[in-house]
Each structure stands twice: as C-alpha cells, then as structure tokens.
Amino acid sequence: MKLKIALLAGDGIGPEITDQAVKVSDTIAKKFGHEITWRPALTGAAAIDAVGDPYPDSTHEICASSDAVLFGAIGLPRFDNDPSAPVRPEQGLLKMRKKLGLFANIRPTFTFPSLIDKSPLKRERIEGTDLVFFRELTGGIYFGEKGRRDGGETAFDNCVYSRFEVQRLAKKGFEMAMTRSKRLCCVDKANVLETSRLWRETVQAMEKEYPDVEVSYELVDAVAMRLVQWPNSYDVLITENLFGDILTDEASVISGSMGLMPSASVGSKVSLFEPIHGSYPQATGLDIANPLATILSAAMMFETGFGLHQEGAAIREVVNKSLEEGIVTEDLAGDNKAYKTSEVGEWLVNNL
Numbered sequence: 001m002k003l004k005i006a007l008l009a010g011d012g013i014g015p016e017i018t019d020q021a022v023k024v025s026d027t028i029a030k031k032f033g034h035e036i037t038w039r040p041a042l043t044g045a046a047a048i049d050a051v052g053d054p055y056p057d058s059t060h061e062i063c064a065s066s067d068a069v070l071f072g073a074i075g076l077p078r079f080d081n082d083p084s085a086p087v088r089p090e091q092g093l094l095k096m097r098k099k100l101g102l103f104a105n106i107r108p109t110f111t112f113p114s115l116i117d118k119s120p121l122k123r124e125r126i127e128g129t130d131l132v133f134f135r136e137l138t139g140g141i142y143f144g145e146k147g148r149r150d151g152g153e154t155a156f157d158n159c160v161y162s163r164f165e166v167q168r169l170a171k172k173g174f175e176m177a178m179t180r181s182k183r184l185c186c187v188d189k190a191n192v193l194e195t196s197r198l199w200r201e202t203v204q205a206m207e208k209e210y211p212d213v214e215v216s217y218e219l220v221d222a223v224a225m226r227l228v229q230w231p232n233s234y235d236v237l238i239t240e241n242l243f244g245d246i247l248t249d250e251a252s253v254i255s256g257s258m259g260l261m262p263s264a265s266v267g268s269k270v271s272l273f274e275p276i277h278g279s280y281p282q283a284t285g286l287d288i289a290n291p292l293a294t295i296l297s298a299a300m301m302f303e304t305g306f307g308l309h310q311e312g313a314a315i316r317e318v319v320n321k322s323l324e325e326g327i328v329t330e331d332l333a334g335d336n337k338a339y340k341t342s343e344v345g346e347w348l349v350n351n352l
C-alpha cells in the first residue's frame, strides 16, 4: 500500500515522541511492503509563532489530502499562564477536529500484564480491564457560544447538542459493542442537564436497531467513581465531549502511566491518531518522555485507519515485549534503569 500520512508533531515533547512513532511505522512499512510518505505540517504554538495561526490553512490542506494524520501534542505554559492570550495552541486542535469532521474520539483503556503493579489501583480491581470510550469531539460545551457579559464580570459557555450529533456518535459505539461483549454504557447527567436528556432519549430510541446490545445508562458522577472502583465491569462507553475529556484522563491511571494510552479520532473523511496525553513541556528536548502512547496510536492508525491488522498487531506485540523486558522510560522504570525516549524507539525498531 502507498500511504500518505500528515505528520503534526506540535509542541513540547511532540517532536520527540512522533519521531519514534515514525521510526517504528517506517520499519513496519518496510517489513510488510508498504510505502509511507510523511507530510510534516505546522500546528500549535509552533504554528502561532511561525504564521500566527495554530491550524493554518496550509496544514489543513495537507491533512485533508492525506490518508491519515499522526499527531503529537499541543500546548505550552506561556499560553496557559496568560488567560488573555488572543490565540491559543489548543484552538488549533479544536479547529482541526471541527474542520476535519472528527466527531468520534476513540480512547481505549487496557492493562498490560507486566505493568499491573505500576497502577496506583489494586491489582484485583484492574486486572482484565479492557474498555473503550467513544467521546463526542466536535460539539457540546467546547463549541457552544461562549463569552462575557456584565462588563466582563460574568462568563458563559453554552452546551448544545443536536439529535443528529448524538446519533452518529452513538452509532459508532453500538457498532463497536457488537464486535466486543455487546455491552454499552451511555454516560450522561440526565438528572440535571437537558442535553443529557436528549442523549438518553436518542440512545434509547436506537436500542431497537441493536437488539443484541445490552445498554445501561449511568450518571457521569457515578461513572467517575465506578471507573476506579471496578473498571473491569465496563466495556464500551459513549459520552459527550467534556465528560469524555475528564473520564479518559481518569481512566488512563488504570494502565499505570498516562504515557501509554493511544487514541483515534474518526469522522467522515480522514482519521487522526494521537496519544491522549499532553505536551509535557517540562520534558521538552530531554529525551525522557514515554513514546509508547504515540507508537500505539500508530498501531491504531494501521488497524483502524488502513485496515492493516497484522501490522498493528506487530507493533502492539513488540511494545508488550519492551515492557516485559523493562525497556521503559522513567515514568515506568521505578528503581530500575530508565531508558531514553529515543532508546525505546531504537529498541522497538531493532526488535521488529
């Protein structure tokens, strides 16, 4: 297969971790007879500094005309610490999601047998956890009308959802549930929020199209608790944008490190693959960040993006092997030797 992949390294540790994912992807491509053309493009703070826009049109054109987008991370403290900054790196990510129509963010959470004891949660609570969130990504409070009134003394962010937006996200969740344990949990706050009541009503109406799927409806606050109490009781969860943002960070604790969890964002056209963690600016250039979430995102790219299952499986297999053999960055090393970001990438390449 000839593959054109837009490469958006972004800010902070973005370039270091995407470098490793590129090395691993190139090795896999060579092994299985594919040809990858990487198409680097600017995004985030780097793009603001270069052209004043965190997601310039030139970057959009590259993404929209590629077979997939591999994304690193976005955001820098100099913007976080300045609430009045006129343009922010994160706006680039939101604009990109919206313009590429990436309405479903798929975030799996699973445990690695060799890392069970790295999780702050007890082994018996998390063993066997294998769940997947479908987070709605282009609606809700992130994209509703926002502003100030009363001379700036009052602020508002509106949360808006249409039935259509809920349906297309829920459909993805139902389809995934059909390929797994046929259990789906709709996470909302229907006891308080009108948008949540629309979510629940819409998902309830869809149940008859998927008679084999057992659907539960749970309130987001209760899910936040049960997710760390009995995560292995969940399978597929669907939820709106902000709830999904918060719950997936929470869920990443289960696996032992935020540096491990990949994600895929899909919609009607091109799909995007990115780690769920941020740009970890304190570690920029130090070659210490964990590249595995990005490498596992590349595995998802081969599988979900290109339907190349063997290729994805080969990446996951070699990652498992590196974890078993302790070839890990400092977030996972404990008292043992911590490898550099680039050394982990190198090791994976040599062992593929």
Ligand code: IPM
Binding pocket: 074, 075, 090, 093, 094, 245, 276
């Ligand atoms: C994520 C991030 C983004 C989000 C930020 C950087 C805008 O936290 O991808 O989860 O809130 O969606």
Ligand code: MN
Binding pocket: 245, 246, 249
């Ligand atoms: Mn987040």
